[in-house]
Amino acid sequence: xxxxxxxxxxxxxxxxxxxxxxxxxxxxxxxxxxxxxxxxxxxxxxxxxxxxxxxxxxxxxxxxxxxxxxxxxxxxxxxxxxxxxxxxxxxxxxxxxxxxxxxxxxxxxxxxxxxxxxxxxxxxxxxxxxxxxxxxxxxxxxxxxxxxxxxxxxxxxxxxxxxxxxxxxxxxxxxxxxxxxxxxxxxxxxxxxxxxxxxxxxxxxxxxxxxxxxxxxxxxxxxxxxxxxxxxxxxxxxxxxxxxxxxxxxxxxxxxxxxxxxxxxxxxxxxxxxxxxxxxxxxxxxxxxxxxxxxxxxxxxxxxxxxxxxxxxxxxxxxxxxxxxxxxxxxxxxxxxxxxxxxxxxxxxxxxxxxxxxxxxx
Amino acid sequence: xxxxxxxxxxxxxxxxxxxxxxxxxxxxxxxxxxxxxxxxxxxxxxxxxxxxxxxxxxxxxxxxxxxxxxxxxxxxxxxxxxxxxxxxxxxxxxxxxxxxxxxxxxxxxxxxxxxxxxxxxxxxxxxxxxxxxxxxxxxxxxxxxxxxxxxxxxxxxxxxxxxxxxxxxxxxxxxxxxxxxxxxxxxxxxxxxxxxxxxxxxxxxxxxxxxxxxxxxxxxxxxxxxxxxxxxxxxxxxxxxxxxxxxxxxxxxxxxxxxxxxxxxxxxxxxxxxxxxxxxxxxxxxxxxxxxxxxxxxxxxxxxxxxxxxxxxxxxxxxxxxxxxxxxxxxxxxxxxxxxxxxxxxxxxxxxxxxxxxxxxxxxxxxxxxxxxxx
Amino acid sequence: xxxxxxxxxxxxxxxxxxxxxxxxxxxxxxxxxxxxxxxxxxxxxxxxxxxxxxxxxxxxxxxxxxxxxxxxxxxxxxxxxxxxxxxxxxxxxxxxxxxxxxxxxxxxxxxxxxxxxxxxxxxxxxxxxxxxxxxxxxxxxxxxxxxxxxxxxxxxxxx
Ligand code: SF4
Ligand code: SF4
Numbered sequence: 086x087x088x089x090x091x092x093x094x095x096x097x098x099x100x101x102x103x104x105x106x107x108x109x110x111x112x113x114x115x116x117x118x119x120x121x122x123x124x125x126x127x128x129x130x131x132x133x134x135x136x137x138x139x140x141x142x143x144x145x146x147x148x149x150x151x152x153x154x155x156x157x158x159x160x161x162x163x164x165x166x167x168x169x170x171x172x173x174x175x176x177x178x179x180x181x182x183x184x185x186x187x188x189x190x191x192x193x194x195x196x197x198x199x200x201x202x203x204x205x206x207x208x209x210x211x212x213x214x215x216x217x218x219x220x221x222x223x224x225x226x227x228x229x230x231x232x233x234x235x236x237x238x239x240x241x242x243x244x245x246x247x248x249x250x251x252x253x254x255x256x257x258x259x260x261x262x263x264x265x266x267x268x269x270x271x272x273x274x275x276x277x278x279x280x281x282x283x284x285x286x287x288x289x290x291x292x293x294x295x296x297x298x299x300x301x302x303x304x305x306x307x308x309x310x311x312x313x314x315x316x317x318x319x320x321x322x323x324x325x326x327x328x329x330x331x332x333x334x335x336x337x338x339x340x341x342x343x344x345x346x347x348x349x350x351x352x353x354x355x356x357x358x359x360x361x362x363x364x365x366x367x368x369x370x371x372x373x374x375x376x377x378x379x380x381x382x383x384x385x386x387x388x389x390x391x392x393x394x395x396x397x398x399x400x401x402x403x404x405x406x407x408x409x410x411x412x413x414x415x416x417x418x419x420x421x422x423x424x425x426x427x428x429x430x431x432x433x434x435x436x437x438x439x440x441x442x443x444x445x446x447x
Numbered sequence: 448x449x450x451x452x453x454x455x456x457x458x459x460x461x462x463x464x465x466x467x468x469x470x471x472x473x474x475x476x477x478x479x480x481x482x483x484x485x486x487x488x489x490x491x492x493x494x495x496x497x498x499x500x501x502x503x504x505x506x507x508x509x510x511x512x513x514x515x516x517x518x519x520x521x522x523x524x525x526x527x528x529x530x531x532x533x534x535x536x537x538x539x540x541x542x543x544x545x546x547x548x549x550x551x552x553x554x555x556x557x558x559x560x561x562x563x564x565x566x567x568x569x570x571x572x573x574x575x576x577x578x579x580x581x582x583x584x585x586x587x588x589x590x591x592x593x594x595x596x597x598x599x600x601x602x603x604x605x606x607x608x609x610x611x612x613x614x615x616x617x618x619x620x621x622x623x624x625x626x627x628x629x630x631x632x633x634x635x636x637x638x639x640x641x642x643x644x645x646x647x648x649x650x651x652x653x654x655x656x657x658x659x660x661x662x663x664x665x666x667x668x669x670x671x672x673x674x675x676x677x678x679x680x681x682x683x684x685x686x687x688x689x690x691x692x693x694x695x696x697x698x699x700x701x702x703x704x705x706x707x708x709x710x711x712x713x714x715x716x717x718x719x720x721x722x723x724x725x726x727x728x729x730x731x732x733x734x735x736x737x738x739x740x741x742x743x744x745x746x747x748x749x750x751x752x753x754x755x756x757x758x759x760x761x762x763x764x765x766x767x768x769x770x771x772x773x774x775x776x777x778x779x780x781x782x783x784x785x786x787x788x789x790x791x792x793x794x795x796x797x798x799x800x801x802x803x804x805x806x807x808x809x810x811x812x813x814x815x816x817x818x819x820x821x822x
Numbered sequence: 823x824x825x826x827x828x829x830x831x832x833x834x835x836x837x838x839x840x841x842x843x844x845x846x847x848x849x850x851x852x853x854x855x856x857x858x859x860x861x862x863x864x865x866x867x868x869x870x871x872x873x874x875x876x877x878x879x880x881x882x883x884x885x886x887x888x889x890x891x892x893x894x895x896x897x898x899x900x901x902x903x904x905x906x907x908x909x910x911x912x913x914x915x916x917x918x919x920x921x922x923x924x925x926x927x928x929x930x931x932x933x934x935x936x937x938x939x940x941x942x943x944x945x946x947x948x949x950x951x952x953x954x955x956x957x958x959x960x961x962x963x964x965x966x967x968x969x970x971x972x973x974x975x976x977x978x979x980x981x
Contacts, residue, residue: 147847148585151859244466248488248803318579319651327474327577328807409847410840411651412579414804415488425833515902518937582847589858603876603951609937617938618874645843650836 093211121213125202129351134164136350136400143401144408174339179242182336186240191337191344193233198351201227205358206280208368208388219280220268220363224261227355228314230348231257234323234333237345241336249332252415253323256313259422260320263310264356266430270303270437271296271363280362287366299437304364306426306433311356312403313418316349319410320418327412353403354396361395368392463491470499474577474807477817481794481806488802493795497788501821508781513539513748514612516781521607523785524819526566527762529558532611534768537692538757539613540742542750542772550738551615553731556694557628558598558610559759560724564635565594566762567675567717567724570814574714575646577811578655583646590638593631597624613748615741628732632725639721647718656710660797660809663708670793674764674786675720676813679713681706686760698730710812717814749776763787763814787819871953876936879906879929880952881969888977889970891948893924897940905933906940924970931957932965 100120104113138153138161145152153160179187204219206212216222231254238250274296275283283292293300313320324332334345361367368388372380413421469480478499484492504523508516513535520531533555540547572587595605601621602608610616646652662672667680677684685702687695703719705712750772758767764786771780790813797813798806850856862869871877883889893910907928915921941949959965 143851144582146854146857147851148582149589149850149857149859150585151857151861154861244464252488318581321579322804325579325804327579328803330472405844405847405851408582409645409843410580411575411646411649411655412804413651414655414802416802417651417654511902514939515900515937518902518935518939592858599875600872601874603872603874603938604936607935609935612942617942621872621874641846645846648839649843650839653839 093208097211121203125199125213129199129202129347132354133347133350134168136354137164137167137346139400140350140404143404147405147408168343171343172340176341177336177338179336182242183240186236187336188341190233190237190240191341191348193236194230194348195233195344195351197226197228197230197233198348198355200229201355202351204280205355206284206362206367207392211389212280215279215281217277217279220272220278220283220359223355223359224265224268227352228257228261230352233348234316237337238333241333243336245329245331246333246335249323249325249329249335252325253316253333255415256316256320256322256418259419260310260313260426263306263422263426263430264314266427266434267303267307267310268359268363270299270430270434273434273437274300274441280367283363284367284369287369289372291364291366291369291371293364296437296440299433299440300364302429302433303437304360306430307360307364308399308402308406310422310426311360312406313422315352315356315403317353317403318407319412321407321412322415322418325412353400357396357399357403358392360399361392365395365399366391367395462486468806474810475817476573476810476815479791479815479817479820483803483806485803488804490798490801490803490806493798493806495791495794497791497817497820499821500818502818504822505781505783509778512776513750513778516778517612518607518609520783521609522818523783523822524761524763524766524787524816525607526569526816527562527766528607529555529562529610530759530761531766532609533559533693534757534759534761534766536611536613537759538755538768538770539748539750541757542753542755542770543613543748545614545742545744547615547742548738548740549736550740551742552693553735554616554620554740555611556698557728557731557735559693560727561594561597561628563724563762564721565591567721568594570717570762570811571642571646574811574814577807578652580646580652583642586638586641586645590635593627593634597627597631600624600627612741614744615739617741619740620735625732625735628728632729635721636725639718642718647715653711655804655808656714656812657707658709658711659801659805660710660713660812661708662793662797666793666796670796671789672764672793673789674760674762674814675703675716676713676790677764678703679705679716679812680708684765686758686765690758692759694731698727700727710808713812713814747776749774750778758784761786763816763819764790783822785819785822787815787817788822791815791820871955873953874951875953875955876938876951877954878931878952878957878967879934879940879969880950881927881948881971882950883971883974884977887971887974889948889974890946890977891924891927891944891970892946892976893922893927894945897944897949900939900943901934902937902939903933903935905930905935923976927969929967929969930965931967932962 101113101117104116107113108116141163142152153163156162156166201223203213204216204223206215234253235250238246238253241247271283271292272278274292275286277283277286287295293304296303316323324334326332329335334342337345368391370380370383370386370388370391372383463484463486465482465484467480468483469475470478475481480496480499482494482496483490502522504519507519511519516535517532520535521528523531568587568591572584572591575583575587598608599605601624602610602618662676662680664681667677667682672680672682673684681704683689683702683704688702700723703716703723705716750770752772752774755770755772756767758765760766765784766786767784769782769784770778773779794810794813797809801809881889881891893908895908895910898906898908907926908924909926909928910922911925912920913923938951941951957965
């Protein structure tokens with residue numbers, strides 16, 4: 086077995102083969118599933134905790150503060166401490182709430198983001214499942230989360246929660262369109278929906294540069310609408326704390342609140358990885374065709390680092406948005422989508438199709 | 448006893464429902480309770496319930512001597528504590544016909560304007576936060592810190608200074624005072640540009656505040672909306688101009704008026720007023736005359752029997768102090784006309800048929816301070 | 823056609839204003855030198871309060887454990903909150919006549935609003951403010967303090 090941080094294919098095949106040689110194929114499959122599940126669970130927790138910490142640090146620096154600095158060096162264990170605190174908190178029982186839905190809602194939200202994570206390629210040969218309709222799958226699955234939010238709002242028996250959930254419903258239904266259409270623009274350019282192929286195609290330049298103007302517009306639109314889809318500020322109307330205290334999760338406490346919290350950050354991670362994969366080449370190093378020397382240097386950086394770096398950049402952009410802008414109002418939110426983003430997107434797809442037909446892309 | 452607390456706002460129409468904003472709610476800035484009846488997200492009716500932080504300051508004043516009353520006025524509108532002190536002192540001095548030294552007048556005016564600036568800074572911070580721009584909050588507080596430090600050095604406290612006393616001020620200004628004020632003015636002139644970049648010109652902010660909460664000049668007058676909120680409706684109601692006290696008749700400054708009559712114009716009035724206040728301080732700070740920092744007062748201050756009224760321009764509007772004296776060392780009756788209480792009354796009128804988010808924006812643009820409402 | 827251009831100029835101006843706003847937060851993000859936070863418990867050693875800072879009322883004692891208070895009770899009368907209680911005693915003076923001295927100068931920190939009237943009105947300037955600001959205690963009764971130190975006496979010649 087050769088373990089290679091530049092290509093995980095041999096590593097995963099080795100695991101597959103050794104498992105198969107040890108046990109029956111069915112058992113091997115089940116073991117693989119369990120391993121992947123556990124790995125994802127750990128990854129999910131680590132990334133979630135780290136993102137919460139990162140967000141607090143980023144916003145602190147933007148606000149001229151130091152941010153968490155008490156627990157551990159530079160406060161890196163702050164979120165772990167918070168998490169332990171949340172675990173130990175009482176789960177408050179809400180009078181007259183719809184108990185079943187109330188308990189189910191956080192799981193729906195978290196499962197949706199969990200499922201979407203499985204299709205993301207983290208490095209060469211390092212993805213749980215490589216659908217040939219990967220993008221479609223991710224869009225479909227990640228929008229399931231809104232069901233959880235609606236249920237949470239409805240079952241809490243709280244008017245603030247209900248208003249928050251209704252806002253969230255209207256918001257996600259409309260912004261789903263823009264996310265889909267902006268990804269469609271790139272699909273037109275790439276000619277495939279499979280993530281691995283999309284990444285491979287960007288070996289000689291990222292789609293953001295290959296598709297120049299329309300790809301750039303699509304990138305901006307994707308950033309805006311995915312920020313809206315993850316319920317992050319300036320589009321955090323569903324939890325607008327100055328209006329609705331905490332919106333749809335007002336009544337949640339303890340670990341159930343933590344689930345919502347974690348899911349929000351994982352959704353952010355998810356859309357950032359999609360943006361990184363589709364527009365910025367995923368784990369593919371930065372290549373400029375013709376500059377062989379430069380390209381080999383870039384190849385020395387492991388793909389996983391590239392992937393994390395790009396994702397972190399997009400996440401940082403989204404945090405930057407959140408900590409700069411005031412919140413929109415619900416009607417302005419819908420105006421932005423239906424009067425600006427959607428028409429721009431439609432024209433943009435046409436432009437991209439034209440570009441591809443004329444072979445004007447790089 | 449009749450049930451007061453749960454009195455419905457009106458007979459609920461079909462599909463109308465009530466929510467309680469407050470007493471614990473992030474955007475009411477304190478313990479104010481707004482009983483809002485909504486239709487979807489549209490505010491149909493609104494009824495403020497106050498009294499959650501009522502401390503009976505007016506009644507307490509009746510047992511306190513005039514110098515003692517000062518420390519209670521700090522705690523009404525805690526963001527313009529100097530100005531509240533000033534109002535009571537002016538009233539006592541007027542009643543006793545005392546001429547305060549010129550140095551005191553300079554110091555008081557500078558302190559008042561510093562108060563106005565820091566109050567507007569905090570308002571800017573919390574208005575930004577109401578609209579969801581959390582970063583504004585920290586920028587506002589950061590810059591306000593400089594003024595608090597200046598105060599701490601001279602008066603000994605950061606927030607509730609009780610610095611004025613009948614006849615003058617408690618202590619002379621600190622030797623560093625002038626230098627520090629200069630540093631502050633220089634720094635803040637740069638930082639206020641950030642305020643404008645991050646909020647004033649921002650397209651989202653303009654959308655959220657322009658055309659929201661229209662208050663016509665007629666309405667402003669009939670509701671008695673004073674201060675920056677009234678001047679945002681083009682009502683010229685600045686006491687510093689109409690009835691100048693202390694140094695205000697001798698310095699040059701503009702009364703800021705805006706004609707759009709919406710939340711945005713109220714916002715712009717306050718932004719402009721910060722510049723005007725800095726302008727006033729600049730005219731005074733280098734010319735503070737030498738002299739006593741307090742006039743000689745009798746050990747026991749007794750106002751001659753009669754009624755007295757004094758008004759000043761606090762950071763949120765007209766602050767009136769009314770005293771009935773029976774010749775004793777404590778007032779017979781004391782009444783404060785506080786600006787926030789009057790300004791609250793217009794909230795219902797402004798937010799009808801607007802969205803919940805607009806209600807928050809309007810509440811923020813009126814700059815309510817809850818202890819000022821309840822006293 | 824006009825509204826067509828307005829549509830695009832709106833987008834342009836909107837995006838521009840957003841970018842201007844982002845430039846501010848971005849600038850602060852990359853200049854951590856401008857952080858203003860005070861690291862409070864760590865900077866305890868070099869945390870210098872201003873000399874006039876009203877931390878708590880104290881009775882100023884000199885090196886010989888002597889103060890200037892003669893127990894006249896003016897501070898008690900001037901306090902708007904009743905935070906000061908003066909308990910005076912009578913002792914025979916040098917000339918044989920009974921003399922008033924301070925027995926206990928009781929100060930209720932929990933009721934003090936730091937108005938400064940007691941300090942200002944004390945005829946013999948016996949009171950002052952200390953810069954101590956860490957007042958948190960677990961028991962409210964600890965906030966009731968006796969200001970004259972045990973064994974202290976009045977400075978000769980100030981009564
Ligand atoms: S501290 Fe001053 S005012 Fe108070 S009793 Fe002593 S001498 Fe009198
Ligand atoms: S500072 Fe004011 S409240 Fe405190 S003890 Fe002195 S007089 Fe009383």
